[in-house]
Amino acid sequence: MFRRIGVYTLVVVLAALVAPLRADDSDSVIIKSRDGDLQLSLPTGWDSLTPDKSQISAIDGSKHEQVEVYTENHADVRDGLRSHAQHWCDGFVKQFDDSTCTTGNEVQFGSNNAMQYEIHGTVKDDQRKLGIELSIVEMDRHYAEVIAYCPESNFSDNQSDLQDLPRGLSEIYGSGN
Numbered sequence: 001m002f003r004r005i006g007v008y009t010l011v012v013v014l015a016a017l018v019a020p021l022r023a024d025d026s027d028s029v030i031i032k033s034r035d036g037d038l039q040l041s042l043p044t045g046w047d048s049l050t051p052d053k054s055q056i057s058a059i060d061g062s063k064h065e066q067v068e069v070y071t072e073n074h075a076d077v078r079d080g081l082r083s084h085a086q087h088w089c090d091g092f093v094k095q096f097d098d099s100t101c102t103t104g105n106e107v108q109f110g111s112n113n114a115m116q117y118e119i120h121g122t123v124k125d126d127q128r129k130l131g132i133e134l135s136i137v138e139m140d141r142h143y144a145e146v147i148a149y150c151p152e153s154n155f156s157d158n159q160s161d162l163q164d165l166p167r168g169l170s171e172i173y174g175s176g177n
Contacts, residue, residue: 027043027044028041028042028043028044028168029041029042029043029044029045029046029047029048029058030042031046031048031056031058032056032172033055033056033069033071034051034055034056035055035071036172037055037071037141037142037171037172038055038056038069038071038142038144038169038170038171038172039169039170039172040056040058040067040069040165040168040169040170041168041169041170042058042060042067042165042168043060045060045062045063046058046059046060046067047059047060047061049066051068053070054068054069054070055069055070055071056068056069057069063150063154063157063158063161064150064151064154064158065148065149065150065154065158065161065162066148066149066150067146067147067148067149067162067165068146068147069144069145069146069147069169070144070145070147071142071143071144071145072142072143072145073141073142074138074139074140074141074142074143077143081113081114081115081136081138081143082104082115084136084143085104085114085115085117085136086104086115088134088136088145089101089104089117089119089134092119092132092134092147093119093121095121095123095124096119096121096122096123096124096130097121097122097123097124098121098122099119099120099121099122100119100120100121101117101118101119102117102118102119103117104116104117105117107135109135109137109166109167109169110167110170112137112138112139112169113137113138114135114136114137114138114166115135115136116133116134116135116136116163116166117133117134117135118131118132118133118134118159119131119132119133119134120132120152120155128151129151129152129153130149130150130151130152130155131149131150131151131152131154131155131156131158131159131162132147132148132149132162133146133147133148133149133159133162133163133165134146134147134148135148135163135165135166137166137169139169139171140171141171142171144166144169146165146166146169148162148163148165148166149162150162
């Protein structure tokens with residue numbers, strides 16, 4: 001009898017210890033890239049979209065935020081992080097009317113170096129006014145271009161969330177590449 005109670009107590013204690021771990025898991029949404037090489041962990045409330053050209057596309061409708069992740073193989077980028085990031089920023093700004101872009105800030109997401117830009121402008125195609133955090137993240141095998149954005153009217157409320165989204169990005173090893 002004592003042995004059953006001891007085993008039962010052990011099971012209850014272990015379940016109590018594991019329960020908080022499960023709660024933490026439910027506080028995020030993991031979205032894998034189309035090619036299976038990357039994943040992005042986002043807070044609960046985000047939903048995956050079918051990417052058009054990007055590797056990852058997601059939306060948080062309640063905050064009017066959206067994120068898209070593009071990638072390039074590390075070996076294909078010969079000019080280094082700063083130059084590659086500036087090239088992306090320059091090309092991105094050309095898609096907007098009346099755009100402004102900050103000087104790139106050097107940041108780190110975990111052990112990954114990155115450049116981050118704040119861009120504001122009106123999309124030429126549909127005249128939407130957007131606030132954007134563009135982050136170019138240098139990873140082991142990839143450069144990831146993370147475009148996190150929302151309507152300009154929501155940007156000041158959402159900016160810190162948008163800046164932090166690349167923190168959830170990671171490469172998946174053993175995916176064949």
